[in-house]
Amino acid sequence: MKQPFPFSAIVGQSDMKLAMILTAIDPSIGGVLVFGDRGTGKSTAVRALAALLPPITAVKTCPVNSAVPADCPEWANVTTKETHEIPTPLIDLPLGASEDRVTGALDIEKALTKGEKAFQPGLLAQANRGYLYIDEVNLLEDHIVDLLLDVAQSGENVIEREGLSIRHAARFVLVGSGNPEEGELRPQLLDRFGLSVDVASPTDIDERVEVIKRRDAYDTDYTAFMLRWQAEDATLRDRIISARKTLTKLKTSDKTLRDVAELCVKLGSDGLRGELTLLKAARAYAAYRDDTALTRSHIRDVAALALRHRLRRDPLDEAGSGTRVTRIVEDVLGA
Amino acid sequence: MMEPWDRAKTARALLAIDPAGLGGMTLRARSGPARTAFVNHIPKPHTRLHPAMATDDLIGGIDLASTLESGALKRKRGLLYRDTKLLVLGMAERADPQFTTLLAQRLDMDDSPCLIALDEGASEGETLPASLADRLAFHVNFDGLAISDIGVGPNASETQTYGGVHFPETLHHDLVTLAARLGIDSLRAPIFALRAAKAHALFRSDSTVRSEDIEIAVALVFAHRATRLPQEAADDTPPAPEPETQSEEQQENTTELPQEILLEAIKAALPPDVLANLANGTAKRGKGAGSGKRRIGNRRGRPMPARDTPAKSGSRIDLMATLRAGIPWQTLRKRALPDHAGAIIRPSDLRAKRYQEHSDRLLIFTVDASGSAALARLGEAKGAVELLLAQAYARRDHVALIAFRGTNAEVLLHPTRSLVQTKRQLASLPGGGGTPLATGLSAAIDMADHAKRKGLTPTVVLLTDGRSNIALDGTPSRAQAASDATAMADALNLQGTDAVVIDTGNRPERSLADLSKRLGGAYVALPRANAQRLSVAVATHLDQ
Structure with a gap:
């Protein structure tokens, strides 16, 4: 089985890569939305992400990957208390998935053969404590979107069907990608993503040549290529793990909090979610850079990622929200 | 110079060598001997797909018949996930975003099959969705192909591992630069070109990629993707290869390839009209299919997965899905109701059918009610609205009318398909004053936005004879x-x-022609238009 294209080997696209690293450091930032043209490496990056994520400890046979036996849902009848290390789940939500498949439903096989009512967990259960990836998220059917919004908000999946009354934890990082030409995303869903990135094909010829060369090497000289880049991925993973530790010790001054608040008021972003996300992202970024205190420069660097999708749209502004954020960041924080 | 038939032959031969890496090809041809000859030579076994196939058939689901028979859960594998390595998609121009995405996801996987998309589109816009076309290396158009051009099919070669083919380093740079000069954004294109060149080298049983391989590869992969032709020695082209690459090129005499030769190869592969469009810079880039143009109903359209919605009046019950939902419970329910004969179906088992259909159109007439000719123009617009509404039932059109004059724009008729309402509301029409074109367009934008939210597909028809002379702020x-x-x-x-x-x-107004270009729409000069001619002009445009 061929491993996916390594994360470190992706050329350029620094915003997208940074956003993904930040959510890996602090999953509570709440997911990444990647919007961009065809052939810019959106899905390649998401699939490569799995290799970067540190493994998690989970109870054996637990369908929702609980960390300790006490967290296992009752209906699962988990008898073992043993735990094991598993890779962080990265679950694909395919576009045509039915509601049953997403939330889980009656286990047909057991009902049919043994006459037992049993619950068969769905994708949301599998994604607990991990990532849920939706490609072409803007084409997702409305009723699935409603369902996801509900679960993403409460962190809990509740199934009430005939005879079945089941609830289980469903905390996951939502990663969505899409092509804006295919349609817009509902503002409510847009909000649920902590960070958003616009990607475009690199315009620099040398960068483009490098993309082609690496892809070619991956196809033709797979073993040597993976040997080289998996080492880089491992270094990055170590950096993420150490950043998670640094994060707990990171100091945030009141002055920085004021900066963040002022920035969000100036931008007119709706609700407090923007402020919270910006703060978390900036902290994760500082930890990633191994700094001990949060400063203005951290906020400046991640402001566009955290706020761009929270502004009201202006049809006459061709430059896009990213430029607007940058402009106001310069006003508030100084260039 | 490569004839379409030769291109198709070569493309197919290369696909046989590297099916997964090249993704596949699009064949754009109306039904005819050439298409038939090509389709007959598609190697078997292959799986045929159709854009109207339901999601379950494509990606799999529960196999009800054998589940019931065996008493154990049996899943069926979707057509996309079976072992066949070759998919053939008929009527590819009808593929909607949902279908396209499922297929594209499959093509992105490691063990992806090869897709031959048969595109029978008649007009320019009617074509394979861009997200799918981008994932297929080749595109062949059979327009204007004579019967005498049709030869025999090529021999499919053995699939070979092509890691061994030598690909000179400098060519990476050449391919990327060339793609950039042709205005090709997607990075899939140079990757495809590279693989196609290697496959062609193998096709010739050679172990090194030579200039002829590259020439054929770019002609097959780049030609149809080009969005512009580089001007001779244009300013924005990147500088020629640096001296060091040139020295390398001299070492590799066999692969020395001036870009101009490759450009010639591409030009030769393009139909003349496309070439002209490219040279003028008027070629349209592929657009997304636009998800605003579909909506989900429960009466007609393409079938979608069934849902357990509460049965609304008028929704149709999906019998299979209902049974599928109810059958697993039978053992349990029988226990509770031992005397009951036959299947026990509860209301919660009911599944409603859902369909996806194309949305109704909304024509927003935005009419200039300024100046002297205003009354006449408004009158004719009103006539045209009524004429179009008279045919509206068959075409499922809604109509709205906005008039702008003085300093503001007024919605005279909200979106409707009622002829009676229209006649009543348009009884008196005001006229005269300045021309606030921007204000009128802004009102049209608002209305189009609302219409889209309601699932309509709006088209703005702007009727005016002059220049804008009142700004947005009055x-x-x-x-x-x-x-x-x-x-x-x-x-x-x-x-x-x-x-x-x-x-x-x-007299035709130049600034209006420019405006229509800005709008990305058509420009029609209709001096002294009457209602009849107006409605014909609009209808013709809509049918294009």
């Missing part, structure tokens, strides 16, 4: 008015709304 300044109008036209275009500009002036 000041009478020609310069400001013109730039505002341009900005609003851009906004309308950005919104993705179709537009037609109908010039009712006695």
Whole structure:
């Protein structure tokens, strides 16, 4: 089985890569939305992400990957208390998935053969404590979107069907990608993503040549290529793990909090979610850079990622929200 | 110079060598001997797909029949996930975003099959969705192919591992630069070209990629993707390869390839009309299919997965899905109701059918009610509205009318398909004053936006004879008015709304033709238009 294209080997696209690293450091930032043209490496990056994520400890046979036996849902009848290390789940939500498949439903096989009512967990259960990836998220059917919004908000999946009354934890990082030409995303869903990135094909010829060369090497000289880049991925993973530790010790001054608040008021972003996300992202970024205190420069660097999708749209502004954020960041924080 | 038939032959031979890496090909041809000859030579076994196939058939689901028979859960594998390595998609131009995405996801996987998309589109816009076309290396158009050109099919070669083919380093740079000069954004294109060149080297049983391989590869992969032709020695082209690469090139005498030769190869592969469009810079880039154009109903359209919605009046019950939901419970329910004969179906098992259909159209007439000819123009517009509404039932059109004059724009008729309502509301029409074109367009943008939210597909029809002379804020300044109008036209275009500009002036107005370009729409000059001609012009445009 061929491993996916390594994360470190992706050329350029620094915003997208940074956003993904930040959510890996602090999953509570709440997911990444990647919007961009065809052939810019959106899905390649998401699939490569799995290799970067540190493994998690989970109870054996637990369908929702609980960390300790006490967290296992009752209906699962988990008898073992043993735990094991598993890779962080990265679950694909395919576009045509039915509601049953997403939330889980009656286990047909057991009902049919043994006459037992049993619950068969769905994708949301599998994604607990991990990532849920939706490609072409803007084409997702409305009723699935409603369902996801509900679960993403409460962190809990509740199934009430005939005879079945089941609830289980469903905390996951939502990663969505899409092509804006295919349609817009509902503002409510847009909000649920902590960070958003616009990607475009690199315009620099040398960068483009490098993309082609690496892809070619991956196809033709797979073993040597993976040997080289998996080492880089491992270094990055170590950096993420150490950043998670640094994060707990990171100091945030009141002055920085004021900066963040002022920035969000100036931008007119709706609700407090923007402020919270910006703060978390900036902290994760500082930890990633191994700094001990949060400063203005951290906020400046991640402001566009955290706020761009929270502004009201202006049809006459061709430059896009990213430029607007940058402009106001310069006003508030100084260039 | 490569004839379409040869291109198709070569493309197919290369696909046989590297099916997964090249993704596949699009064949654009109407039904005819050439298409038949090609389709007959598609190697078997292959799986045939159709755009109207339901999601379950494509990606799999529960196999009800054998589940019941065996008493154990049996899943069926979707057509996309079976062992066949070759998919053939008929009527590819009808593929909607949902179908396209499922297919594209499959093509992105490691063990992806090869897709031959048969595109029978008649008009320019009717074509394979861009997200799918981008994932297929080749595109062949059989337009204007004579029967005598049709030869025999090529021999499919053995699939070979092509890691061994030598690919000179400098060529990476050449391919990427060439793609950039042709305005090809997607990075899939150079990757495909590279693989195609290698496959062609193998096709010739050679272990090194040579210039002829590259020439054929770029002609097959780049030609149909080009969005512009580089000007001779244009300013924005990147500098020629650096001296060191040149010295390398000299070492590799066999692969020395000036870009101009490759460009010639591409030009030769393009049909003349496309070439002309490219040279003018008027070629359209592929657009997304636009998800605003579909909506989900429960009466007609393409079938979608069934849902357990509460049965609304008028929704149709999906019997299979209902049984599928109810059958697993039978053992349990029988226990509770031992005397009951037959299957026990509860209301919660009911599944409603859902369909996806194309949405109704909304024509937004935005009419200039300023100046002297206003009354006549409004009268004719009203006539055209009524004429179009008379045919509206068959075409499922809704119509709205906005008039702009003085300093503001007024919605005279809200979106409707009721002829009676229209006649009543349009009984009296005001006229005279300045021309606030930007304000009128802005009102049209708002209405189009609302319409889209309701699932309608709006088209703006702008009727005017003159220049804008009132700015958005109501000041009478020609310069400001013109730039505002341009900005609003851009906004309308950005919104993705179709537009037609109908010039009712006695002499065609140049600025209006420019405006229609901004809008990305058509420009029709109709001096002294009457209602009849107006409705015909609009209808013709819509049917294009």
